[in-house]
Amino acid sequence: MASVQVSLPLPVLPEGWSGERDFKAIGPLSHATDRNIEPVGPHFLAHARRKRHKRTFSEDDRIQAQVNVKKVEDDDAGEISELEDPLMLQREAKDWKGQDHYAVLGISKYRYKATEDQIKRAHRKKVLKHHPDKKAAAGEAQDDQFFKCIQKATEVLLDPVRRRQFDSVDEGADVEPPTKKETQKGNFYKLWGKVFESEGRFSKVQPVPKLGNEKSTKEEVEHFYNFWYNFDSWRTFEYLDEDVPDDNENRDQKRHVERKNQNARRKKKTEDTARLRKLVDDALALDERIKKFRQAEHAQKNKRRLEKEAEQKRLAEEAAKQKELEAQAKAQKEAAEKADRADAKKAKEAAKNAAKKNKRVVRAAVKEANYFHSGGDAPPSQIDQALNDVDHIITKIDNEELADLTSKLSGKKNAGEITQIFKDEVQRLVGAGKLKEGEAKSLS
Amino acid sequence: MSGENDPAQRVAIGISFGNSYSSIAFTTGEGKAEVIANEDGDRQIPSILSYVEGEELHGGQAKSQLVRNAKNTVAYFRDFLGQAFKSIDPTPCHQSAHPVQAASNVAFKIRDTAEEAENTVTVSEITTRHLKRLRNSASDYLGKDVNAAVITVPTNFSDAQKSALNKAAKEAGIEVLQFISEPVAAVLAYDARPEAKVADKIIVVADLGGTRSDVAVIASRGGIYTVLSTVHDYEVSGFKLDQVLMDHFAKEFIKKHKAGGDPRENDRSLAKLKLECEAVKKALSIGTSANFSVESLANGLDFTATINRSRYELLASKHFAAFARLVTHAVEKAQLDPLDISEIILAGGNSHTPKTASAIQNAFPETTTILAPSTSPTAINPNELSVRGAAIQASLIQEFELEDIDQSTHPMVTVTPHLSHAVGVLCISGDESSGIFHAIVDAETSLPVRRTAIIATPREGGNVLIKLCEGSRHIKVTKPEPKPKQERDSDDDDDDYDSEDEEEELREKTWKVGKVLSEAALRGVKKGAKIEVQINIAADLKVNCIFREVGGKGGVRGLLSGPKVQQNGSA
Numbered sequence A: 001m002a003s004v005q006v007s008l009p010l011p012v013l014p015e016g017w018s019g020e021r022d023f024k025a026i027g028p029l030s031h032a033t034d035r036n037i038e039p040v041g042p043h044f045l046a047h048a049r050r051k052r053h054k055r056t057f058s059e060d061d062r063i064q065a066q067v068n069v070k071k072v073e074d075d076d077a078g079e080i081s082e083l084e085d086p087l088m089l090q091r092e093a094k095d096w097k098g099q100d101h102y103a104v105l106g107i108s109k110y111r112y113k114a115t116e117d118q119i120k121r122a123h124r125k126k127v128l129k130h131h132p133d134k135k136a137a138a139g140e141a142q143d144d145q146f147f148k149c150i151q152k153a154t155e156v157l158l159d160p161v162r163r164r165q166f167d168s169v170d171e172g173a174d175v176e177p178p179t180k181k182e183t184q185k186g187n188f189y190k191l192w193g194k195v196f197e198s199e200g201r202f203s204k205v206q207p208v209p210k211l212g213n214e215k216s217t218k219e220e221v222e223h224f225y226n227f228w229y230n231f232d233s234w235r236t237f238e239y240l241d242e243d244v245p246d247d248n249e250n251r252d253q254k255r256h257v258e259r260k261n262q263n264a265r266r267k268k269k270t271e272d273t274a275r276l277r278k279l280v281d282d283a284l285a286l287d288e289r290i291k292k293f294r295q296a297e298h299a300q301k302n303k304r305r306l307e308k309e310a311e312q313k314r315l316a317e318e319a320a321k322q323k324e325l326e327a328q329a330k331a332q333k334e335a336a337e338k339a340d341r342a343d344a345k346k347a348k349e350a351a352k353n354a355a356k357k358n359k360r361v362v363r364a365a366v367k368e369a370n371y372f373h374s375g376g377d378a379p380p381s382q383i384d385q386a387l388n389d390v391d392h393i394i395t396k397i398d399n400e401e402l403a404d405l406t407s408k409l410s411g412k413k414n415a416g417e418i419t420q421i422f423k424d425e426v427q428r429l430v431g432a433g434k435l436k437e438g439e440a441k442s443l444s
Numbered sequence B: 001m002s003g004e005n006d007p008a009q010r011v012a013i014g015i016s017f018g019n020s021y022s023s024i025a026f027t028t029g030e031g032k033a034e035v036i037a038n039e040d041g042d043r044q045i046p047s048i049l050s051y052v053e054g055e056e057l058h059g060g061q062a063k064s065q066l067v068r069n070a071k072n073t074v075a076y077f078r079d080f081l082g083q084a085f086k087s088i089d090p091t092p093c094h095q096s097a098h099p100v101q102a103a104s105n106v107a108f109k110i111r112d113t114a115e116e117a118e119n120t121v122t123v124s125e126i127t128t129r130h131l132k133r134l135r136n137s138a139s140d141y142l143g144k145d146v147n148a149a150v151i152t153v154p155t156n157f158s159d160a161q162k163s164a165l166n167k168a169a170k171e172a173g174i175e176v177l178q179f180i181s182e183p184v185a186a187v188l189a190y191d192a193r194p195e196a197k198v199a200d201k202i203i204v205v206a207d208l209g210g211t212r213s214d215v216a217v218i219a220s221r222g223g224i225y226t227v228l229s230t231v232h233d234y235e236v237s238g239f240k241l242d243q244v245l246m247d248h249f250a251k252e253f254i255k256k257h258k259a260g261g262d263p264r265e266n267d268r269s270l271a272k273l274k275l276e277c278e279a280v281k282k283a284l285s286i287g288t289s290a291n292f293s294v295e296s297l298a299n300g301l302d303f304t305a306t307i308n309r310s311r312y313e314l315l316a317s318k319h320f321a322a323f324a325r326l327v328t329h330a331v332e333k334a335q336l337d338p339l340d341i342s343e344i345i346l347a348g349g350n351s352h353t354p355k356t357a358s359a360i361q362n363a364f365p366e367t368t369t370i371l372a373p374s375t376s377p378t379a380i381n382p383n384e385l386s387v388r389g390a391a392i393q394a395s396l397i398q399e400f401e402l403e404d405i406d407q408s409t410h411p412m413v414t415v416t417p418h419l420s421h422a423v424g425v426l427c428i429s430g431d432e433s434s435g436i437f438h439a440i441v442d443a444e445t446s447l448p449v450r451r452t453a454i455i456a457t458p459r460e461g462g463n464v465l466i467k468l469c470e471g472s473r474h475i476k477v478t479k480p481e482p483k484p485k486q487e488r489d490s491d492d493d494d495d496d497y498d499s500e501d502e503e504e505e506l507r508e509k510t511w512k513v514g515k516v517l518s519e520a521a522l523r524g525v526k527k528g529a530k531i532e533v534q535i536n537i538a539a540d541l542k543v544n545c546i547f548r549e550v551g552g553k554g555g556v557r558g559l560l561s562g563p564k565v566q567q568n569g570s571a
């Protein structure tokens, strides 16, 4: 053997890697498989020379050596061991269309599920038994009818197209739907499961969803029925065709039969579609899960409705309460405002009265201060001027300032003192920009 | 050993003994196998004997007796040898002498002497007579008395069948040195060619013979062959292909001669039809059309017609498809993928038919080489594969004592442990999740084994890590981008198929890194240097390895102990 060339590079040794003498054993190889090598060719001879070392092996060694060897050849014996119906053995080959091809080959428990390999093995097994030469050897009449039936069955079943045609009308694989009564005894899933499994063989789409059981989810069940209501079937009915006359003599007759066959096929296909639809309808009607889901849905809907109503009620109540609270608040507020207004009015009046009183005091003070006239009775012009000025001051000040002024003036009898108070007030007002200098002449 | 079996006196040939045809070959002094033609000039000698007034006809001459003398013509008997009458299928003998029961064995009732009376001749006796004729032809050709042979048999030939054949051969004066299986003989025929290189590969031998088809998947590891799986099918055969042509020409005949009747319903017409159809089938292997011509096919009416190859291919398409399925099935049975198959050797006469090869080519990726006359100019004649392999094996062992051969082919020698996984190195990265596995020893390699690999190093050289692991082959499937769904037109009958091959997925062979076995370091590797890794795996799965720089000094050695012995004692 030439050495193996590897063009991809080895990895760089990681930092810190260490091993005794630069080698680390990590794990052993997986177990090996014992097989026979072929004792052929020059390389085998070299192997044999090395392995024998001139030893001699015995018959026991042979058995010992072979115990674990992986087998390559299949045992010819098949799993096919169906009893042969004596009536079936008497069939005539010319009636091959009516025969159950699977039963003829002894694989009626497999039917559409039989693999190509199974069919071939079954065929071989039957041929070994029923070949006319075997019958002759057994001293039986040289009757090759059943042998021909076997050949026909194999011919049909090994041809994918013809097998489908036969499988389409293979009643042996049909599972009759259970009656309502049977179903209602509580075996819905088992009984109908088989029906759908059998019907599923016609589906172009594979795998076909299973009926499931009471634990299946709503999605699964919906998917199942959707699948079956949209079933895409390859089932055909030409196997049941009437034979078309083979001779070329009677072309009209031939065409007539062909047309008849076409129509019959179409009719059967339509009927089959309807049959399947009804079957699915029936199953659906009996399927407790549908009711369960509907109830659950109902309950769900009801629950939602009740919740909605409760919510509405709650909202209405809340709104009413809110409204009430608002009304109350409003009433309170109004009452308070009214009271306030009354208070304010009172206060205003009081203030007004106080102001009036204060004004009177102020004016009286003017008189007490002899109208700011120093020495002797004040001339009328002075009186007017003083009174005007004080009134002017009063208009310039608010009630508080007036009250201040009043309190400063109260009990004061000394004209100079009073005059000074007024003068200070004028001064303050001028400072605050409320009066102009010299506006109150009598106090300047 | 008795004197007559003295290896020094031996003249050994290879014999392929088929149900339909047999061949004989010898190996020249230069070690080249040559197929011997018999006195009729045939290298494919029909395995048929016929008796006419006490005279024995053989091969092609006997075959032509199928028309006039079917009752006294014995054909397609190989598979009956060593079998109980109840376990044989007499179907192939419908048009020749029928097998009958003799004790629990198989025999034929024929008039094989000049006498009127029929004799019951056992299949063993028939075989002896057939082998005698083959032996005579070989002796005549070689000018030496042939007295030994390696004979090829199907992989499912039982010990009882072999022992019956051994006895029949002995009666014919032939000492059987060894029985070797037909597919392995075919592999040997290819490997013995001077230009062949020993390599590790998986080979499928697909044999489409006259009465059956056989497929074997074989691991070829350093010139050691291990059969991984086999499939046998008696429904897919050359007979079926002949039948297609027979039905075709019978219908043509009926169409042309309305009053001629169906030639399939008369024994003699049927025999003529069959012989001519086989000839037409063979002609269509080379030509693109062939003539059918039979004098007095039925009711004294001659019939000639032509057929072109594509018509034939169409008529027989389901048989080619069935054969291709069988080959795929055998690969599955070996738990392999079509991508694992390096070569498919097409054997058996019907492999001359171009469609046989193309049907198989279509079922396999482009990386699989199909060795058939129509696909490879250097292909060996499919009819001669077995006999060439047998002749080569005969030349290899003819000097041994029989006892020696027996001991060398003893299960103590042939049963060996085979690796369950490939063993190789991790490249680029030492991390199992990102490193790339490269196999050094493939799975299904017989132990003990030694393999060497030369591996590149990082660009700068320096210190490298050599990590040995197990690897398992993994098929990576990439689905193509889903195409925008085409508008579904009203007739949806034919869109299933088209859409399927349009969206062909991409399949690639990759490796999954398995168990890590060991790590080793080589330090200070020169820039651009290569590393040599030598792996020795013993029968007890102990691993002994050596790592060194090519052309450098020193190196690292490592030893790995085998796994614990399993409960049941197998290693």
Ligand SMILES: Nc1ncnc2c1ncn2[C@@H]1O[C@H](COP(=O)(O)OP(=O)(O)O)[C@@H](O)[C@H]1O
Residues within 6 Å of the ligand: B017, B018, B019, B020, B021, B022, B208, B209, B210, B211, B212, B237, B238, B239, B278, B281, B282, B283, B285, B347, B348, B349, B350, B351, B352, B353, B383
């Ligand atoms: N050149 C050819 N082209 C096509 N078919 C052929 C050719 N030569 C032989 N055959 C067919 O090959 C079959 C015989 O093949 P062979 O390997 O000898 O079979 P067997 O193992 O049964 O002896 C027959 O069906 C024969 O018609």
